[in-house]
Amino acid sequence: MDASHTPWRVETRTNASRAFAMAAAIVVVLGLVAPLFISRGLLRDLFFILTMLTLAQSWNLLAGYAGLVSVGQQAFVGFGAYAMFACVILLGLDPLVSILIAGIAAALLAIPTGFFAFRLQGAYFAIGTWVIAEVVRLLLAQWKALGGGTGTSLPSGTTRDMFGVKAVGDLFGMRAAQAADVVCYWLALALAVATIGFVYRLLRSRQGLALAAVRDNQEAARSVGVDARRVKTYVYLATAFITGLTGALIYVQKARISPDAAFSVIDWTAYVIFIVVIGGIGTIEGPIVGVIVFLLLQNMLADYGSWYLLVLGLIGIAIMLFAPRGLWGLFTERTGIQFFPVRRALRGGPTRIATKGAPHG
Amino acid sequence: MPILALQSVSKSFGALKVADAVSFDLSQGEALGIIGPNGAGKSTLFNLITGNIAADAGAVHFAGTDVTRTPPMARCLAGIGRTFQIPQPFEKLTVFENLLVAAAFGSRKREADVTDRCAGILVETGLLDRANQPAGSLGLLQRKRLELARALATDPKVLLLDEIAGGLTEGECEALVATIRAVHQRGTSIVWIEHVLHALNAVVGRLLVLNFGKVIGVGEPDEIMASREVCEIYLGIEV
Numbered sequence: 001m002d003a004s005h006t007p008w009r010v011e012t013r014t015n016a017s018r019a020f021a022m023a024a025a026i027v028v029v030l031g032l033v034a035p036l037f038i039s040r041g042l043l044r045d046l047f048f049i050l051t052m053l054t055l056a057q058s059w060n061l062l063a064g065y066a067g068l069v070s071v072g073q074q075a076f077v078g079f080g081a082y083a084m085f086a087c088v089i090l091l092g093l094d095p096l097v098s099i100l101i102a103g104i105a106a107a108l109l110a111i112p113t114g115f116f117a118f119r120l121q122g123a124y125f126a127i128g129t130w131v132i133a134e135v136v137r138l139l140l141a142q143w144k145a146l147g148g149g150t151g152t153s154l155p156s157g158t159t160r161d162m163f164g165v166k167a168v169g170d171l172f173g174m175r176a177a178q179a180a181d182v183v184c185y186w187l188a189l190a191l192a193v194a195t196i197g198f199v200y201r202l203l204r205s206r207q208g209l210a211l212a213a214v215r216d217n218q219e220a221a222r223s224v225g226v227d228a229r230r231v232k233t234y235v236y237l238a239t240a241f242i243t244g245l246t247g248a249l250i251y252v253q254k255a256r257i258s259p260d261a262a263f264s265v266i267d268w269t270a271y272v273i274f275i276v277v278i279g280g281i282g283t284i285e286g287p288i289v290g291v292i293v294f295l296l297l298q299n300m301l302a303d304y305g306s307w308y309l310l311v312l313g314l315i316g317i318a319i320m321l322f323a324p325r326g327l328w329g330l331f332t333e334r335t336g337i338q339f340f341p342v343r344r345a346l347r348g349g350p351t352r353i354a355t356k357g358a359p360h361g
Numbered sequence: 362m363p364i365l366a367l368q369s370v371s372k373s374f375g376a377l378k379v380a381d382a383v384s385f386d387l388s389q390g391e392a393l394g395i396i397g398p399n400g401a402g403k404s405t406l407f408n409l410i411t412g413n414i415a416a417d418a419g420a421v422h423f424a425g426t427d428v429t430r431t432p433p434m435a436r437c438l439a440g441i442g443r444t445f446q447i448p449q450p451f452e453k454l455t456v457f458e459n460l461l462v463a464a465a466f467g468s469r470k471r472e473a474d475v476t477d478r479c480a481g482i483l484v485e486t487g488l489l490d491r492a493n494q495p496a497g498s499l500g501l502l503q504r505k506r507l508e509l510a511r512a513l514a515t516d517p518k519v520l521l522l523d524e525i526a527g528g529l530t531e532g533e534c535e536a537l538v539a540t541i542r543a544v545h546q547r548g549t550s551i552v553w554i555e556h557v558l559h560a561l562n563a564v565v566g567r568l569l570v571l572n573f574g575k576v577i578g579v580g581e582p583d584e585i586m587a588s589r590e591v592c593e594i595y596l597g598i599e600v
Contacts, residue, residue, distance in 0.1 A: 008476050008477050008480040009476070010472070010473075010476055206465055206466075206471065206472055209454075209458065209461060209462050209465065209472070210462065210466060212451065212453065212454055212458075212462075213451045213454065213462045215453075216450075216451035216452050216453050216454060217449050217450070217451055217452070219413065219449060220445065220449035220450070220451065221451070221462070222413075222432070222433045222434050222437075223411060223413070223433055223437055223443055223445075223449075224437055224462055224463035224466055224467045224511060224512075224514075224515050225434055225437040225438050225463070225466035225467035225468075225469070225515060226434065226462065226466045227434050228434075343455060343458070343493075344455070344457065344458055344461060344472075345455070345457070345493045346457040346476075346479075346480060346483075346492045346493060348480075349480060349484075349489065
């Protein structure tokens with residue numbers, strides 16, 4: 001063997017990712033202390049953005065990595081929200097516990113819906129998921145105890161009595177309503193960070209490798225021993241859980257629910273797809289970039305009514321045509337920088353190996 | 362006991378019989394070549410062995426077990442490795458990652474435990490200098506090598522090679538034959554579909570001739586190539 005032979009090893013981290021990890025830690029800490037310094041209005045905006053980011057990360061995992069292009073994720077947002085309302089109103093549980101139960105309920109709902117949806121491929125899968133979401137909406141609109149088609153509100157004082165609100169209020173000298181906003185915001189922050197962490201860990205795991213193989217070529221993946229169906233099912237259930245949690249959290253903050261709002265395909269799926277597509281599908285960075293752009297556009301176009309949707313649509317189409325890998329895709333193609341590297345690079349051995357390569361799509 | 366045995370395996374696509382009661386045995390450590398004109402059902406035969414296509418009738422036995430109704434994934438785990446005639450790489454993954462998937466899932470191991478084996482296969486198949494490039498950036502010849510490398514990474518007992526030497530230059534073909542011989546000498550059984558007969562004859566001990574989904578001869582390569590029926594089929598094809 002060559003004298004310069006070193007043991008083989010696999011490297012995933014890059015210099016950019018190390019620097020980014022530091023920066024991300026700082027951002028998260030700033031995010032944690034932000035409620036002490038910013039207005040309630042801004043805090044609610046941040047809450048909204050964080051929940052949209054979580055929904056976008058979860059849809060991106062589903063569509064961008066598992067190839068399951070669902071337009072029916074509102075089924076899990078709405079079902080999670082309704083499950084939370086049921087726990088609070090009918091069972092008298094704490095909203096925090098209810099959110100957790102809502103996530104589990106959404107994952108359970110995903111078992112029968114997955115059973116039907118997985119029989120469909122491509123565009124049929126997309127339409128199927130939408131139909132399923134409509135069916136769930138119509139069923140829940142029959143639930144008279146939760147207000148039927150017109151919806152209902154959380155009992156007044158629910159969020160003020162929520163676990164942790166009193167402690168936060170006492171600690172920072174806030175009124176209960178404000179403290180409840182802070183607790184919701186922290187939950188949204190924790191959920192967003194945990195979701196990104198989960199997706200990244202998954203992609204770097206053995207299952208993540210299988211997922212990438214199935215995405216690239218399902219037939220070949222099966223031939224090398226990958227259980228394509230199992231990987232996809234796992235992702236479908238995990239994203240249902242995350243989406244259900246997020247839906248419940250959003251509606252703890254809103255405190256008022258109706259079937260039409262909770263199962264809105266525009267609010268919980270179309271916006272989410274827009275965020276992922278303009279940011280860059282199939283990357284973790286993409287939804288983060290997308291949600292920032294979405295927030296800016298929303299603020300800029302807030303006064304133009306329905307023109308807002310029209311402009312969003314046009315921007316979405318333009319990006320799909322001219323930068324199909326999104327804004328983050330454009331950036332990373334030129335610089336090669338990845339903040340969440342998942343590429344396993346082979347290092348060591350007798351010869352030098354070229355290190356440059358295009359990023360994961 | 363043969364490692365692989367097909368018993369009267371049949372498959373039709375509508376009126377077209379692509380496999381007509383095909384039977385053959387492959388002994389442990391044997392290398393069998395399959396020849397036949399285009400459309401004879403050679404690749405279909407591989408898909409029947411790997412489970413990508415389900416047989417209408419007959420049975421496939423692998424290592425003493427009936428795998429006729431077993432899905433492709435499980436057959437791979439049992440030890441059937443295959444290359445595709447048209448290379449099917451995981452395009453966005455790197456060459457190394459292509460092998461890593463196959464090694465980790467094809468032999469049920471952790472990634473860290475298969476790194477050395479993948480690196481070894483990259484060296485053996487001459488792909489080491491492309492290890493960290495996306496498989497989608499490879500040219501046809503390297504894609505064919507990647508097919509071989511990825512199949513080897515699953516640690517197969519039987520390796521199915523589908524026209525792996527087609528389109529290669531003389532030198533490239535020789536290098537490939539040397540690699541396949543080395544694999545065979547380590548004890549892997551091989552079934553090899555090929556039009557490049559001199560490459561095939563450098564490795565295989567027996568030839569099977571397929572035409573219109575039917576086996577029309579099995580035996581020593583010299584014997585087979587001398588038979589009248591085979592000459593008729595191959596009339597106009599350089600032998």
